[in-house]
Every structure is written in C-alpha cells, then in structure tokens.
C-alpha cells in the first residue's frame with residue numbers, strides 16, 4: 180500500500196470517500212487516533228482516519244516530548260501506571276521506533292542530604308519497573324561530580340545529585356509516522372477533514388443503559404440515555420468545503436480536548452468529560468546552558484524539566500486551567516516568567532526573556548468524571564460507548580498511546596460477528612525503523628555517498644530512520660535540495676519530502692510539525708518560510724497568489740503569537756492570538 184501522502188493520494192482518497200461502508204472510522208489524528216488507525220488497519224479492518232487540521236496539530240505536537248513512566252507518579256504510588264508506561268518506553272526504544280525515540284539523561288539535584296535515600300529509592304524502583312535492559316541504570320553523584328557534569332548549576336544549589344535515564348521523541352514526527360504506517364497497512368489517512376456531524380440510524384433505537392464505560396483496568400459502568408445507533412459521519416474537506424457522508428460499522432472518537440464537542444454532537448451525556456490544563460515550554464540555545472545532561476527539578480505543583488533538544492534546551496512546563504480557544508493555546512509572559520524563575524533558582528547565570536528563541540503551549544486532556552465512579556480517572560485513560568456504534572477514548576498520556584489504541588479498537592470490534600485478530604502493534608515497527616541502526620552504524624560512508632556532511636546525514640537519519648535514503652535520492656536528483664533552509668539545521672529536501680510523502684498541505688504544517696523551525700529560530704521561521712514556499716509551490720500546485728497568501732498566513736500567525744506572548748493573562752493572550760487563522 181502507498182505511504183506517499185502527496186496531493187494525488189489525497190485527491191484519490193477524497194474521490195472514493197463514502198463509496199463503501201468501512202469497518203472503522205477514526206476521528207482525530209493525534210497520537211491516539213493515528214495509533215488507533217494503525218491498530219485497526221493492521222488487524223485487517225477497512226479503516227479511515229480523518230483529522231480536522233494536521234496530524235498532531237492538537238496536543239500531540241505540544242508535549243514535553245518525553246517517553247517516560249513519570250517519576251512523579253511513583254510518589255502517588257501509581258505503580259501500575261508507571262510500569263505500563265515504562266514497558267511501552269522499552270518497546271518504542273528497542274523495537275517500534277528506535278529511529279524516533281532516543282535515550283536522554285536527567286540530573287536530579289538534591290537540596291538536602293535526607294533526600295538521597297528517599298529519592299534514590301524512587302529512582303531505583305523506576306529503573307527496576309522499566310526493565311533492566313531498556314536504558315542504563317541511575318547513578319548517585321557527589322556535588323563535585325554533578326557540577327562537572329552540569330557546570331551551569333550554582334554550587335550552592337545542591338548537596339549532590341542523582342542521574343537517571345529516560346527517553347524522548349519528536350512527538351509531531353512520530354504521530355505523522357504512525358499515520359503513514361497505518362496507510363502502509365491499508366488505512367486511508369486524511370488531514371484537513373473535519374467530522375461535522377454523525378450519521379444515525381433512525382431504525383435502531385436503543386434502550387437506556389445501552390452505553391457503557393470501561394475505565395482502563397477498572398470496572399464497567401452503565402451510561403444513561405435513549406439513542407440511535409451511530410453509523411458514520413459527515414466529513415467536511417476544509418480545503419474545498421465539500422461534504423462527504425462516510426458510513427462505518429464502528430466510529431472511534433480520539434479527539435483529545437475536543438471530546439466534549441463530540442459529546443455535544445451526540446446529544447447524549449458522555450460518562451466522562453475532558454478538562455483542559457495548559458502547559459507551556461520555552462526553548463533556549465544549547466550553548467546558553469553549559470550542561471552535559473538534562474535536568475529535573477521539583478516545583479510546588481509538579482516538576483520542571485530542562486531537556487536537550489538538538490541545538491536547544493526545551494524548558495517546562497506549567498500547569499494551569501484553560502477554557503479558551505482549543506486550537507491555539509498560547510504562552511503568556513506570566514507563564515514564561517514562572518518557568519524562568521524556577522530554572523534560574525539553580526543557574527549560575529540566570530536566563531532572561533532575551534535568551535528565548537521559541538515558546539509553545541499545549542492542552543492536557545485530563546479526564547474528569549461525571550460521577551464518583553470516574554473521579555479518579557484523570558491520569559488514566561477511559562473508553563466508553565456512550566451511543567451504540569460510537570467509541571470514545573480520552574485521557575492517558577503520549578507514552579501509552581499504543582495501549583490506548585488497542586483498548587479502543589478491542590472495544591469497538593467486540594461485537595463484530597466474525598473474529599477479529601488481536602492487536603499486533605506490539606510487534607509492528609513503524610516506517611523507518613527497519614534498517615535504521617545499520618544506516619547509523621555506517622554513517623560516514625552513507626554521508627559520502629549522499630554528498631552530505633556527516634552531521635547533515637546524521638540529522639536526516641535520526642529524523643527519518645531508514646527512509647532517509649528516499650531523501651538522499653531526492654538530493655541526488657536535485658543537489659540544491661541538500662542545502663539548509665535559511666537560519667536552520669533543516670535541508671530544503673525536508674520541506675519537499677513533507678509534501679510529497681508526509682501529507683503536509685500548508686507552510687504551517689512544514690515549519691511547525693514536519694520540522695520544528697517555528698520554535699527553534701529567533702525569527703520563528705519567517706526567512707525559512709520564503710525558501711520553503713519556493714520549494715513546495717510546484718508539488719502543491721500553488722500559483723503566485725496562493726504562495727503569497729500562504730506566506731502572509733504564516734507571518735500573521737507568528738506575529739499574533741509573539742504579541743500573545745507579551746500578555747500577562749490568558750484572556751488577553753487568547754484575544755491577541757485569535758487575529759490569525761492558522
């Protein structure tokens with residue numbers, strides 16, 4: 180099956196939309212929906228994934244980008260949750276996505292000697308739960324050794340430290356690659372296609388109690404309400420405004436913080452709701468902090484991370500309620516100051532707002548129970564069938580997307596007459612994984628053959644895995660594609676590949692999610708945007724007017740975000756961000 184998500188793929192997919200009844204329609208192309216599409220397609224089910232904006236445009240491009248068990252959940256004695264997440268971490272690192280999920284180390288500075296046995300025991304348990312082979316074990320460090328590793332830290336900021344290992348991922352790339360892998364297994368995957376209504380079968384009325392809620396690992400509960408069966412959805416192509424009726428035996432909603440909007444579409448109260456909590460990160464240049472490792476520190480509410488990220492450090496996050504625009508959450512000056520205050524407490528040379536080259540904000544989809552039965556769900560995920568035929572999944576975390584996907588597909592196909600195979604995703608490497616280690620081991624000759632520097636070749640291989648060979652061929656045919664986009668580490672070929680293989684339709688998709696230029700350079704990618712627009716105009720069929728409109732749209736967005744970042748409060752920031760559509 181083709182996994183080249185280019186404009187022709189999209190046109191053909193739209194042309195055949197609604198022709199046949201599907202087994203499964205998945206709504207939402209975040210990590211959970213993309214994972215569910217892969218899970219369903221790889222079980223042999225006819226599957227369509229529709230995403231209203233772009234793959235990972237919601238929370239799944241805005242996380243801390245850690246594949247982790249969550250050290251802090253151990254403090255809450257949530258061992259099962261941590262063990263499950265660490266098992267997924269091992270699978271992703273070793274088998275499913277070794278090209279996209281990489282080890283990362285963190286230094287945990289200790290402020291009092293009595294913390295060492297307490298935190299040391301927690302980290303030792305974390306290592307054990309994670310399985311001995313996944314990553315190196317933690318090490319206890321004296322203050323002198325910790326300062327050698329992290330000279331940027333004040334010597335009076337700690338009495339010693341513990342160093343432990345976790346993993347990180349480029350979340351947006353990983354989610355998109357899940358969608359591509361689903362396409363390879365026969366799913367149809369579409370961006371810029373929004374579900375605007377649900378198709379109901381008026382002939383099939385269902386008694387109260389027909390719905391059900393399955394708490395992850397917990398009991399089942401009945402939901403109330405008369406309802407007619409969901410038999411598909413109205414899908415609107417946001418590029419043309421055209422509507423399609425898609426019929427499916429099962430519909431899965433994996434819409435994260437938009438879950439309550441799906442709820443409103445059904446007219447039946449869902450057994451759980453999703454509360455939004457905003458988390459902000461800032462990026463500063465790597466050279467600005469002399470650290471040989473990431474950092475983790477406790478805050479009043481949670482923890483703050485300093486995470487190595489190519490040529491930058493990602494620092495965050497915050498945790499505040501949000502009830503404004505779901506599409507475009509933004510960081511305020513207050514959020515940024517909170518982060519700076521906490522990290523500066525440890526640094527010899529404090530960071531200032533002028534050091535920041537990028538910020539981003541995301542919304543955590545936290546479950547909130549409609550009843551006491553569901554009140555404890557916030558860190559877990561839940562699957563419900565509030566209306567027959569419609570299966571809703573929400574909550575959880577990035578790391579456990581595969582388990583969530585398998586759970587919702589299991590629930591959805593439970594009533595199928597014929598036997599459906601169990602989930603196979605535990606043994607299904609995503610595209611680019613096979614052959615990645617071999618390519619990396621031979622990187623010098625790979626670089627030489629591709630006519631690139633070793634750094635440039637490594638950059639491509641560690642972002643595309645073995646699919647980097649496709650980009651090397653493109654550079655071979657058109658050598659100028661090997662040149663960097665202005666002010667960035669990214670090559671022109673990455674912009675082209677984004678539209679010929681990765682489903683990107685707009686500059687924002689290329690600069691924000693296929694690459695991360697929009698948060699990694701001080702001009703937020705404005706210079707790179709012009710160069711990228713030249714490269715992708717042909718394949719996307721843009722004339723001069725469309726190209727100019729795309730550039731204007733991108734720069735409007737950058738300016739709106741920068742203005743929002745100066746606001747002191749969410750309401751003012753949200754109003755400033757609203758002036759730009761993308």
Ligand SMILES: Cc1cc2nc3c(=O)[nH]c(=O)nc-3n(C[C@H](O)[C@H](O)[C@H](O)COP(=O)(O)OP(=O)(O)OC[C@H]3O[C@@H](n4cnc5c(N)ncnc54)[C@H](O)[C@@H]3O)c2cc1C
Pocket residue numbers: 206207208209210211212229230231232233234235236237238239240241242243244245246247372373374375433434435436437456457458459496540541542543544573574575576577578579
């Ligand atoms: C600040 C922050 C830090 C985090 N850090 C971590 C971390 O380090 N590690 C970790 O494991 N987890 C982390 N998380 C949690 C993790 O990011 C989320 O749990 C996960 O990304 C949610 O994925 P999702 O697919 O459920 O939602 P989303 O990614 O939001 O996807 C939902 C999608 O549904 C689409 N959609 C909505 N309505 C419709 C419709 N009508 N039609 C079609 N499509 C629709 C949206 O456009 C969206 O793309 C973090 C979260 C935040 C906010």
